[in-house]
Amino acid sequence: MDPINHMVDNSSLEYTPTPGPLLKNIQSPADLKKLPKTQLREISDELRQFIIDTVSMHGGHFGASLGVVELTVALHYVYNSPQDSIIWDVGHQAYGHKILTGRRDKFYSNRTYKGLSGFPKRSESVHDAFGVGHSSTSISAALGMAVANDLNGTGDKVVAIIGDGAMTGGQAFEALNNAGFMNKDVLVILNDNNMSIDPNVGALNEYLADITSSKTFNRVRDEIYDLLGHFKSAGETMRRIASKLESAITAAVTPGSLFRSFGFKYYGPVDGHDVDSLRKTLEDLKSIKGPKLLHVVTVKGKGFAPAEREQTKWHAQSSPFDKITGKSLSAPTIKITAPKYQDVFGEALVQLAQKNEQIVSMTPAMPSGSSLLPMMHAFPDRAFDVGIAEQHAVTFAAGLAAQGKKAFCAIYSTFLQRGFDQLVHDVAIQQLPVVFCIDRAGVVGADGPTHHGAYDISYLRAVPNLIISSPLNEQDLRDMMFTASEYNEAAWAIRYPRGASTGMILRDNFEKIAIGKGKKIRDGEAIALATFGPIGKYAVEVCKAYAAKGIQVAHYDMRYAKPLDTQLLNEIALKFDHLITLEDAAVVGGFGSAVAEYYATLDMDSLAETLSSENKNYPPRLHMMGLPDRIIEHGTQRELHDEVGIGPDGLQKKIASILAQKKISEFSS
Numbered sequence: 001m002d003p004i005n006h007m008v009d010n011s012s013l014e015y016t017p018t019p020g021p022l023l024k025n026i027q028s029p030a031d032l033k034k035l036p037k038t039q040l041r042e043i044s045d046e047l048r049q050f051i052i053d054t055v056s057m058h059g060g061h062f063g064a065s066l067g068v069v070e071l072t073v074a075l076h077y078v079y080n081s082p083q084d085s086i087i088w089d090v091g092h093q094a095y096g097h098k099i100l101t102g103r104r105d106k107f108y109s110n111r112t113y114k115g116l117s118g119f120p121k122r123s124e125s126v127h128d129a130f131g132v133g134h135s136s137t138s139i140s141a142a143l144g145m146a147v148a149n150d151l152n153g154t155g156d157k158v159v160a161i162i163g164d165g166a167m168t169g170g171q172a173f174e175a176l177n178n179a180g181f182m183n184k185d186v187l188v189i190l191n192d193n194n195m196s197i198d199p200n201v202g203a204l205n206e207y208l209a210d211i212t213s214s215k216t217f218n219r220v221r222d223e224i225y226d227l228l229g230h231f232k233s234a235g236e237t238m239r240r241i242a243s244k245l246e247s248a249i250t251a252a253v254t255p256g257s258l259f260r261s262f263g264f265k266y267y268g269p270v271d272g273h274d275v276d277s278l279r280k281t282l283e284d285l286k287s288i289k290g291p292k293l294l295h296v297v298t299v300k301g302k303g304f305a306p307a308e309r310e311q312t313k314w315h316a317q318s319s320p321f322d323k324i325t326g327k328s329l330s331a332p333t334i335k336i337t338a339p340k341y342q343d344v345f346g347e348a349l350v351q352l353a354q355k356n357e358q359i360v361s362m363t364p365a366m367p368s369g370s371s372l373l374p375m376m377h378a379f380p381d382r383a384f385d386v387g388i389a390e391q392h393a394v395t396f397a398a399g400l401a402a403q404g405k406k407a408f409c410a411i412y413s414t415f416l417q418r419g420f421d422q423l424v425h426d427v428a429i430q431q432l433p434v435v436f437c438i439d440r441a442g443v444v445g446a447d448g449p450t451h452h453g454a455y456d457i458s459y460l461r462a463v464p465n466l467i468i469s470s471p472l473n474e475q476d477l478r479d480m481m482f483t484a485s486e487y488n489e490a491a492w493a494i495r496y497p498r499g500a501s502t503g504m505i506l507r508d509n510f511e512k513i514a515i516g517k518g519k520k521i522r523d524g525e526a527i528a529l530a531t532f533g534p535i536g537k538y539a540v541e542v543c544k545a546y547a548a549k550g551i552q553v554a555h556y557d558m559r560y561a562k563p564l565d566t567q568l569l570n571e572i573a574l575k576f577d578h579l580i581t582l583e584d585a586a587v588v589g590g591f592g593s594a595v596a597e598y599y600a601t602l603d604m605d606s607l608a609e610t611l612s613s614e615n616k617n618y619p620p621r622l623h624m625m626g627l628p629d630r631i632i633e634h635g636t637q638r639e640l641h642d643e644v645g646i647g648p649d650g651l652q653k654k655i656a657s658i659l660a661q662k663k664i665s666e667f668s669s
């Protein structure tokens with residue numbers, strides 16, 4: 001059976017590296033199981049090479065998948081996917097799993113438009129037991145499946161593989177707490193590589209490091225086990241005492257006492273690169289009932305020296321590289337590239353923090369991704385990586401704000417979804433002036449649906465005591481951050497996308513941007529465009545092209561989704577029959593919706609009277625352009641904008657169709 005339900009045409013394999021002699025015969029876990037145990041090392045090596053070969057040509061997540069090659073092979077050798085459910089937390093480490101479960105020949109298309117997803121995805125394969133992308137969900141999902149299997153009486157097994165980074169997420173602990181108590185048959189494999197994307201942080205990380213590195217600890221543990229072994233050889237009473245003593249001592253001094261206290265049997269730490277011993281351990285664990293945690297120690301980037309050396313850099317690669325040296329193979333560019341919005345944010349924050357000593361900042365585990373590192377280096381006691389803990393990050397910011405600090409919470413749009421209650425309950429209701437710098441707003445590209453920042457405007461717009469703004473360009477981003485840094489009446493969300501800004505020349509100083517005020521970019525007669533955020537660049541481009549043809553399309557950069565610039569909207573209402581709103585966000589509840597809500601209640605007659613206009617009875621016909629009400633898959637940002645019709649072509653077509661409509665109605669009237 002081909003487990004792939006949809007996907008790209010597989011006819012062109014020219015970009016597919018040649019699999020090794022064993023891997024070439026593996027199209028499913030059943031094929032893997034045909035290998036003798038003695039060949040598991042060889043197949044692991046081939047799998048690792050295949051990942052290196054493919055990612056070196058096409059880019060993608062890298063270090064995490066290399067680190068779990070042996071674990072992947074052992075899991076598929078011992079368990080029976082898809083009857084048994086293998087759930088990868090986050091899922092960026094599941095490349096080996098994809099390759100062993102029928103997707104080897106399509107793996108070249110990983111993360112490309114209409115190609116394989118970079119994460120496990122239920123619609124892609126029956127072997128992808130649970131869709132992932134955000135972290136710390138695997139134990140909850142595994143417990144749900146284990147309970148269902150129990151109710152259905154199937155006896156199928158459930159395994160969750162979770163990294164030490166993902167384990168810092170609160171949901172993982174909620175699930176451990178529940179699973180240990182419910183006493184269900186779940187195996188949690190803690191893949192401990194001491195890394196998140198950046199170095200893992202926090203007390204749990206220290207705890208795990210103690211377990212895996214303390215020689216004294218391990219020696220004492222071995223001595224205690226020896227001692228208990230003697231006790232066990234004695235009679236029944238002695239055995240009971242020994243067992244009690246064992247629990248007491250192990251809880252106090254042996255590794256895993258934390259997990260034991262949650263009701264899990266703890267095993268480990270074991271070497272995650274010894275495939276034979278992993279296989280044996282998993283076979284043993286398969287017959288042990290109840291909640292179990294196997295602590296596996298791995299090296300992120302294992303088997304590729306540059307990735308082992310620089311683990312953060314090699315978490316993911318966006319372009320081809322030499323598969324021996326790791327050197328980038330992208331053509332050297334002489335073009336001066338525009339800075340990323342992230343970097344503009346990072347630099348502006350340091351400058352603002354230099355002037356305003358109340359400024360503090362935090363990121364939930366994305367110091368590199370969000371470009372918070374400059375602030376963390378410049379002001380180590382005022383900038384914090386709080387781990388994968390979005391809810392905590394938001395309330396932590398609220399706590400700082402409650403004590404008069406100006407907290408800049410750098411957070412991806414998609415991950416702020418996790419902190420929504422905290423934003424309402426801890427920030428907005430208490431009117432605390434936290435600034436949310438919402439990164440990766442809009443479609444993000446190759447990471448796809450789990451990562452698109454599609455919904456933030458919709459879920460934020462309903463929240464009182466919150467300003468929502470988005471800059472047209474990097475200069476405005478800096479100025480919005482400055483304006484927000486001096487505003488203490490309410491919270492403020494500034495959304496900006498992943499990737500390059502416009503490349504404009506920036507002023508050194510900061511200037512305030514009037515709150516709730518948009519800006520006319522270009523005058524026009526025929527049609528008006530009201531854009532929100534950097535996607536307005538497409539409007540700039542299209543309006544220019546129309547102007548060259550003698551058609552003047554007006555363009556307003558609205559800057560604020562909340563409060564709306566109603567004065568500007570009134571002006572637009574009196575002047576134009578058609579208004580197109582454009583945003584890189586879900587159209588349901590988004591910026592365009594805000595405009596629609598405003599126009600729906602606008603009394604045009606009295607507006608015309610007030611402004612002594614002889615204009616009309618109706619607000620303009622609204623054309624809302626944004627992300628449609630469906631899941632948007634992965635591809636480049638531009639491919640996705642074009643697919644949903646909000647790229648320059650889509651915008652141009654929309655304008656053309658309105659102009660054609662206008663001509664017909666003018667002609668017939």
Ligand SMILES: Cc1ncc(C[n+]2csc(CCOP(=O)(O)OP(=O)(O)O)c2C)c(N)n1
Nearest residue numbers: 064133134135163164165166195196197365
């Ligand atoms: C809720 C959430 N926050 C942040 C991220 C971004 N992210 C992706 S992978 C990762 C690190 C995960 O570390 P770990 O679980 O230890 O896996 P490793 O990459 O080390 O194998 C982070 C922070 C995410 N996917 N989900």
